[in-house]
Structures are given as structure tokens and as C-alpha cells.
Amino acid sequence: MLTPRIFALLLLGMSYLPVAHADNLKEIVQLANSGQATQALERLDTHIRANPKDAQAIFTRGVILAEVGKRDEAIKSFVSVTEMHPNLPEPYNNLAVLYADQGQYDKAKKALETAIKTHPSYATAHENLGDVYARQASEAYDKALQLDNSNSRAQNKLSMIKGLFNGSYKPVIVGNKEQKPAEPAAKPAETAKPAEPAATPTPAAPAADSADPAVVAAVNAWAAAWASQNVDGYLASYASSFKTPKGEARSDWENLRRERISKPAKISVDLSNIKVKMDGDKARVSFQQSYRGGGLAQRTSKTLFMVNSGGKWLIEQEIADN
Structure with missing residues (x-):
């Protein structure tokens, strides 16, 4: 599965989250942006101990943890946000990205379906859900080819799916642009297009028509x-x-x-x-x-x-x- 990479880390402008400590959070995020993730997390932990209901800070902590590869801890952070604000789609989307990265497609699918249920117009969740279905299908065709590598039908279907699916799920990050509070879903920032971490190859058609x-x-x-x-x-x-x-x-x-x-x-x-x-x-x-x-x-x-x-x-x- 693709390992989602998160580049820009600035404050997410959500109207439902506390704003009293916005300046402090901005400074913390700037630390993370400058490559000082450890220091940023230490300050976030101190902030959250003093403000345990600050979902903005907990969401930000999940983003930074995911970036530094502490995905299990990131999952706990996003789960905490969903428990405080069950009608917000962004934490569910990020949970789905992390679950999919671990190959837990059923959990990813459930999280995305919840995000879509809360906000049916959330395009990012719809796209990621399509990618989860595509990944499951590609793995099934891969298995068919492992059992019978002469199965041209499975090969053609696999090639078609891999051509549509680029293996890159989109996490919602602490966005690098201010977002309108009225919008139901945070606009995702650009994500990398790394090599697909899932345990499946990306096939391509041969260059010559005469190739077997x-x-x-x-x-x-x-x-x-x-x-x-x-x-x-x-x-x-x-x-x-x-x-x-x-x-x-x-x-x-x-x-x-x-x-x-x-x-x-x-x-x-x-x-x-x-x-x-x-x-x-x-x-x-x-x-x-x-x-x-x-x-x-x-x-x-x-x-x-x-x-x-x-x-x-x-x-x-x-x-x-x-």
C-alpha cells in the first residue's frame, strides 16, 4: 500500500475547533514544517495535557505522527477526534488512509463510508473508497495469476485496473491554505506519488504487438x-x-x-x-x-x-x- 506522505503542515481552519490557542498551534506546526517533528510533538503533548478537549491539536498531532511513521499512534489520535466530533469527515478519511496503508481494507472502507455518510459531497472520501475497491480487485487478480500465470483474462483485467488506480490515497492534512469554515470537508493538499507499498506489482502491456x-x-x-x-x-x-x-x-x-x-x-x-x-x-x-x-x-x-x-x-x- 502506498505510504501517504504529508508535506505542508499549517493550521487547519475549522470553525468547530477551539481557536484560543491558535497562535501556539501555528508555532508548533511551523516546527514540524522545519523538520523538528520531535520538538513539535513534545509541545503538542504539553498543550494537549492542558487542553485535553482541543480536537484541533489532537488532529494536528495525528498528522505529524503519520508523517514520522508512527501510524498506530496517529490512528489513536484520529480516533479520539472522531469520538469528540463524530460528524466530521476528515478524521475518518485519515483513518482510512492509515488502515489502507496497513492492508486493513475492510476498516478503511468502513471509515470512508462513515465519512461519506456524514458528508455525502466529500469528494476525497469517494475517490479513496474507489481506490480501496480497486486495490482489493487488483489483489484478487494477482492471486489468480499466481495460481495460473497463463490466465489472459485475469491479466487483462489486472492491467485495466492498475491503469486506473495509481495506488495513492489522499490524506487530509493540516492544510497549507486557509479553508472556508462553511465547507463541510477540508480541501486536501498535494500528496506524493510514491511507489505502491501494497504487496502487488504494477504491470504494463508489452511494447510490441507480436510479444507473447x-x-x-x-x-x-x-x-x-x-x-x-x-x-x-x-x-x-x-x-x-x-x-x-x-x-x-x-x-x-x-x-x-x-x-x-x-x-x-x-x-x-x-x-x-x-x-x-x-x-x-x-x-x-x-x-x-x-x-x-x-x-x-x-x-x-x-x-x-x-x-x-x-x-x-x-x-x-x-x-x-x-
């Missing part, structure tokens, strides 16, 4: 197994004649791959600009690969040399250009 679609399906199945940390499925994508990157023994290479794939809590692998060059029962597949996992984010140009072995397209050689 089973080649692209095999590449996407390989990436899907990697992203879902299905190590056995991942290793099964390599031919018995596979040339290990450094000439090491196949068993040593497999052991290293098992360790690296299994270790991160979550992996995302996105493929784009796939190009296929066919040569009989061999194929050369090049693409851009975006990898995120275990604190590492890397974009790589990669080429797979594949062979049709027993009706299956398998990887004989893998070359990465970092």
Missing part, C-alpha cells in the same frame, strides 16, 4: 510473488539454467534471496514501461522496477532474459542497472 502475452504474465507473476513474499513462488520463476548474478552456487543465491525477501515486514514491487523482444522460445524483457521494503526505496532499470521451458516462461538471467 504469456511472457508479460510470467514477469508480473514473478513480481507478485516477490511483493507478497511468496518465496517459493518467486524462486519457481527461475529456470534451472539460471545464471546467478555473481556466479555463486544456485543454493547460496536462493538462501540469500529467501532471507532478503522474508525479512521486511512488507514489500512493494512496481513495474512500468515493460518492453519485450521475442526470439523464438527466448525473450528479452526490460522495464523500470520500483522497490520498497525494510526502509529501502530503490528504482532500477532491469532486464530479464527468459526461456520457454515446458510451456512456461522462466528467467535465465537477470541484469540490473542501478
Whole structure:
């Protein structure tokens, strides 16, 4: 799932929240904007202890916590705001973003439906709800391809959905522009378009019409197994004649791959600009690969040399250009 990133942090102009400490909150948010999130959170905690009903401050705390990666604590903050103001859509939307980032799509869907129920015209929640449905559908098609990588129907449906879904949910942040109090929903600020953190790859159609679609399906199945940390499925994508990157023994290479794939809590692998060059029962597949996992984010140009072995397209050689 995408990890939403929050850039600008200024005071959210909501008329229903206390304004007596607005200047103090603005200073705290400016600290966060300047990269001093720890100091900002310390001041916020002090402020909230003195003003435990200040939903503005608690909402701001949730935003900063989400930005620094403390998502469980951020969730608690947004839940607190929903308990104080159950008819506000913004906290529910941000809860949905965090739930979706954790792969908890049912919770994300419920939170978004609540946001829409409170404010049916809240466009951001409607868009995010559509993205949640798209992600669930894409994972189902990915699973179908893992079980049968020659399923062209699932491949076509997956490609269509991935073309519509960019994997980026929109959190409502402490906005960088003053918003009109009369508006029912806060206008979201720009969010990043990072590589999709969900455990599914982003497939693309081959460049040449003459390319065997089973080649692209095999590449996407390989990436899907990697992203879902299905190590056995991942290793099964390599031919018995596979040339290990450094000439090491196949068993040593497999052991290293098992360790690296299994270790991160979550992996995302996105493929784009796939190009296929066919040569009989061999194929050369090049693409851009975006990898995120275990604190590492890397974009790589990669080429797979594949062979049709027993009706299956398998990887004989893998070359990465970092």
C-alpha cells in the first residue's frame, strides 16, 4: 500500500475547533514544517495535557505522527477526534488512509463510508473508497495469476485496473491554505506519488504487438510473488539454467534471496514501461522496477532474459542497472 506522505503542515481552519490557542498551534506546526517533528510533538503533548478537549491539536498531532511513521499512534489520535466530533469527515478519511496503508481494507472502507455518510459531497472520501475497491480487485487478480500465470483474462483485467488506480490515497492534512469554515470537508493538499507499498506489482502491456502475452504474465507473476513474499513462488520463476548474478552456487543465491525477501515486514514491487523482444522460445524483457521494503526505496532499470521451458516462461538471467 502506498505510504501517504504529508508535506505542508499549517493550521487547519475549522470553525468547530477551539481557536484560543491558535497562535501556539501555528508555532508548533511551523516546527514540524522545519523538520523538528520531535520538538513539535513534545509541545503538542504539553498543550494537549492542558487542553485535553482541543480536537484541533489532537488532529494536528495525528498528522505529524503519520508523517514520522508512527501510524498506530496517529490512528489513536484520529480516533479520539472522531469520538469528540463524530460528524466530521476528515478524521475518518485519515483513518482510512492509515488502515489502507496497513492492508486493513475492510476498516478503511468502513471509515470512508462513515465519512461519506456524514458528508455525502466529500469528494476525497469517494475517490479513496474507489481506490480501496480497486486495490482489493487488483489483489484478487494477482492471486489468480499466481495460481495460473497463463490466465489472459485475469491479466487483462489486472492491467485495466492498475491503469486506473495509481495506488495513492489522499490524506487530509493540516492544510497549507486557509479553508472556508462553511465547507463541510477540508480541501486536501498535494500528496506524493510514491511507489505502491501494497504487496502487488504494477504491470504494463508489452511494447510490441507480436510479444507473447504469456511472457508479460510470467514477469508480473514473478513480481507478485516477490511483493507478497511468496518465496517459493518467486524462486519457481527461475529456470534451472539460471545464471546467478555473481556466479555463486544456485543454493547460496536462493538462501540469500529467501532471507532478503522474508525479512521486511512488507514489500512493494512496481513495474512500468515493460518492453519485450521475442526470439523464438527466448525473450528479452526490460522495464523500470520500483522497490520498497525494510526502509529501502530503490528504482532500477532491469532486464530479464527468459526461456520457454515446458510451456512456461522462466528467467535465465537477470541484469540490473542501478
